Amino acid sequence: MPELRKDPVTGRWVIISTERGKRPSDFGFQKVKPKDGFCPFCPGNEDKTPPEILAFRQDGSHRNGPGWRLRVVSNKFPALRVEGEIFREGVGLYDKMSGIGAHEVIIETPHHHESLATLAPKAFEEVLWSYRDRMLDLRRDTRLRYAMLFKNHGEAAGATLEHSHSQLIALPIVPHLVMEEMAGAREYFRYKERCIFCDIVRQELQQGERIVLENGEFIAIAPFASFSPFEVWVLPRRHSSFFEECQVHEIQSLSWIFQEALKRLEKALNFPPYNFTLHTTPFNERTLEYYHWHFEIIPKLTKFAGFEWGSGFFINPTPPEEAAKYLRELAP
Amino acid sequence: MPELRKDPVTGRWVIISTERGKRPSDFGFQKVKPKDGFCPFCPGNEDKTPPEILAFRQDGSHRNGPGWRLRVVSNKFPALRVEGEIFREGVGLYDKMSGIGAHEVIIETPHHHESLATLAPKAFEEVLWSYRDRMLDLRRDTRLRYAMLFKNHGEAAGATLEHSHSQLIALPIVPHLVMEEMAGAREYFRYKERCIFCDIVRQELQQGERIVLENGEFIAIAPFASFSPFEVWVLPRRHSSFFEECQVHEIQSLSWIFQEALKRLEKALNFPPYNFTLHTTPFNERTLEYYHWHFEIIPKLTKFAGFEWGSGFFINPTPPEEAAKYLRELAP
Numbered sequence: 001m002p003e004l005r006k007d008p009v010t011g012r013w014v015i016i017s018t019e020r021g022k023r024p025s026d027f028g029f030q031k032v033k034p035k036d037g038f039c040p041f042c043p044g045n046e047d048k049t050p051p052e053i054l055a056f057r058q059d060g061s062h063r064n065g066p067g068w069r070l071r072v073v074s075n076k077f078p079a080l081r082v083e084g085e086i087f088r089e090g091v092g093l094y095d096k097m098s099g100i101g102a103h104e105v106i107i108e109t110p111h112h113h114e115s116l117a118t119l120a121p122k123a124f125e126e127v128l129w130s131y132r133d134r135m136l137d138l139r140r141d142t143r144l145r146y147a148m149l150f151k152n153h154g155e156a157a158g159a160t161l162e163h164s165h166s167q168l169i170a171l172p173i174v175p176h177l178v179m180e181e182m183a184g185a186r187e188y189f190r191y192k193e194r195c196i197f198c199d200i201v202r203q204e205l206q207q208g209e210r211i212v213l214e215n216g217e218f219i220a221i222a223p224f225a226s227f228s229p230f231e232v233w234v235l236p237r238r239h240s241s242f243f244e245e246c247q248v249h250e251i252q253s254l255s256w257i258f259q260e261a262l263k264r265l266e267k268a269l270n271f272p273p274y275n276f277t278l279h280t281t282p283f284n285e286r287t288l289e290y291y292h293w294h295f296e297i298i299p300k301l302t303k304f305a306g307f308e309w310g311s312g313f314f315i316n317p318t319p320p321e322e323a324a325k326y327l328r329e330l331a332p
Numbered sequence: 333m334p335e336l337r338k339d340p341v342t343g344r345w346v347i348i349s350t351e352r353g354k355r356p357s358d359f360g361f362q363k364v365k366p367k368d369g370f371c372p373f374c375p376g377n378e379d380k381t382p383p384e385i386l387a388f389r390q391d392g393s394h395r396n397g398p399g400w401r402l403r404v405v406s407n408k409f410p411a412l413r414v415e416g417e418i419f420r421e422g423v424g425l426y427d428k429m430s431g432i433g434a435h436e437v438i439i440e441t442p443h444h445h446e447s448l449a450t451l452a453p454k455a456f457e458e459v460l461w462s463y464r465d466r467m468l469d470l471r472r473d474t475r476l477r478y479a480m481l482f483k484n485h486g487e488a489a490g491a492t493l494e495h496s497h498s499q500l501i502a503l504p505i506v507p508h509l510v511m512e513e514m515a516g517a518r519e520y521f522r523y524k525e526r527c528i529f530c531d532i533v534r535q536e537l538q539q540g541e542r543i544v545l546e547n548g549e550f551i552a553i554a555p556f557a558s559f560s561p562f563e564v565w566v567l568p569r570r571h572s573s574f575f576e577e578c579q580v581h582e583i584q585s586l587s588w589i590f591q592e593a594l595k596r597l598e599k600a601l602n603f604p605p606y607n608f609t610l611h612t613t614p615f616n617e618r619t620l621e622y623y624h625w626h627f628e629i630i631p632k633l634t635k636f637a638g639f640e641w642g643s644g645f646f647i648n649p650t651p652p653e654e655a656a657k658y659l660r661e662l663a664p
Binding site: 001002003004005006008010011012013015016017079080081084091092093094095096097098099148150151152156157158159167169171172173175176177178180196199200203207224225275276277278279296298303304305306307309310311312313315 | 412508608
């Protein structure tokens with residue numbers, strides 16, 4: 001019998017279709033594998049990107065030249081513009097505003113054939129440091145309310161350049177899904193006086209069946225109402241509302257669990273395309289008792305179609321308990 | 333300068349990226365073109381589908397045999413089960429319920445190479461009649477709260493069988509996006525004492541720039557906050573909360589405008605994959621002053637990736653005013 005499950009934070013329902021339970025080998029997709037050819041993100045082509053905003057470099061190397069381990073640049077075709085005033089305006093019953101914001105690209109490695117999963121542990125950690133640095137810098141711009149950090153890995157997951165990179169879009173408003181998630185978490189807090197994510201961490205550790213990985217500071221789980229097969233969330237065990245306020249030991253600890261989760265997904269699913277997104281508290285909020293940052297990793301294994309677009313309701317052919325068991329038991 | 337626009341009903345923002353404004357020929361996708369091969373939906377293969385629930389047939393032809401113009405059958409691999417009791421249950425902080433519902437397939441034509449856009453007008457009208465009949469029948473089942481009617485056209489839009497068909501998934505709950513849309517419309521009504529969709533129809537007719545087609549009973553528009561390029565909505569001009577309560581002359585009038593919109597999308601974009609969904613009032617509601625049924629047609633031209641999944645925020649490279657102008661001016 002299929003099962004309907006409700007995401008406790010957003011209230012979104014999913015159909016867990018236990019009967020057509022799909023195993024890792026049942027998904028058809030194009031394996032992600034970088035090809036050769038000209039790449040604007042490779043060392044030596046620094047002049048093909050806008051100037052760098054941040055870089056981790058070898059001593060003695062020069063800005064906008066080779067010798068970097070990681071580089072952050074503006075997107076050459078930004079979705080939003082940095083310069084200008086925010087204006088809001090009505091047009092009859094409609095509302096619009098100027099498209100002010102930032103759109104940055106984090107080039108995670110100089111090596112065209114590396115992926116986040118194959119990076120040396122130190123290099124992976126530097127990716128997280130760059131995320132933190134950029135968030136801390138962007139939140140000083142009072143025009144901006146939220147920075148959406150995300151990665152598209154593989155063409156099917158929306159990557160247009162294959163050289164490993166993440167992106168950051170800073171927006172003058174708090175996006176819809178973030179507001180919804182925050183509203184759900186706030187409502188739970190009002191009723192229970194506990195953070196819903198802290199409760200999720202506690203319940204998952206007790207039940208164990210959806211745990212993928214854990215260490216002293218973090219857990220990786222297949223969420224109860226996973227909308228996508230092999231969806232994985234990485235959450236801090238201790239309550240924390242802003243990702244960018246992570247301490248050194250937390251970044252180190254996160255680095256291991258996050259990379260290990262990606263490695264296992266690549267091993268289990270044979271290099272799937274995927275997306276991940278950071279969910280964190282909007283810039284203009286204080287520290288919140290009810291909201292708890294986390295990463296959501298979504299392998300791109302199924303096609304979303306009319307039903308999903310019309311209903312916001314998803315059909316997931318792999319129960320998260322099976323996905324978690326599979327990922328948990330993979331030899332490291 | 334890119335522009336942020338807010339969907340007046342759901343509150344969802346989109347980035348209308350006016351600078352990289354894409355014309356119809358700029359989108360890369362696989363043209364939808366049926367191939368040959370065995371097809372369970374073709375006449376003569378009626379025993380390859382579950383028994384028919386509804387069919388429009390030639391006089392003298394037999395149930396579950398050839399001679400039909402349109403057939404409705406259960407999905408052979410249903411997402412939900414028809415038989416059983418609804419139970420709701422908690423698991424710690426989580427909620428789940430039994431996966432009861434209906435999953436039906438409307439086979440729109442016996443001809444494998446036809447599409448909705450190429451059907452004879454009478455045949456297109458019969459498709460709408462079948463939608464209405466199935467909705468009226470399903471709403472008598474008090475376990476069901478909502479029926480999501482949708483079509484996936486082309487593999488890239490999620491169609492797994494290419495023979496032209498739509499689907500209907502009837503659910504024991506009202507989906508998330510529908511609730512959100514209804515909540516937005518309700519809030520507007522409370523404030524203005526007018527239906528927001530009626531206001532949209534009025535404003536669009538006055539401004540004219542986003543009108544694609546109109547006739548006495550319906551309008552087709554490129555919505556102000558289109559999240560997808562060449563998105564088209566078809567709305568009744570007169571307030572009406574339930575699609576399934578359409579009268580004869582309304583179905584006839586809808587039939588022309590809906591098919592003409594699909595024809596123009598196919599001509600403008602060279603046979604794109606697309607989805608459409610019906611948005612209508614849940615079964616367990618009365619006639620509502622604030623909610624107004626409509627169809628939403630979404631050509632599948634862009635890939636949604638990490639940013640969209642994390643934020644619910646979309647980047648649309650084609651301003652709806654340009655899309656509407658293009659579609660409006662296409663010679664019929």
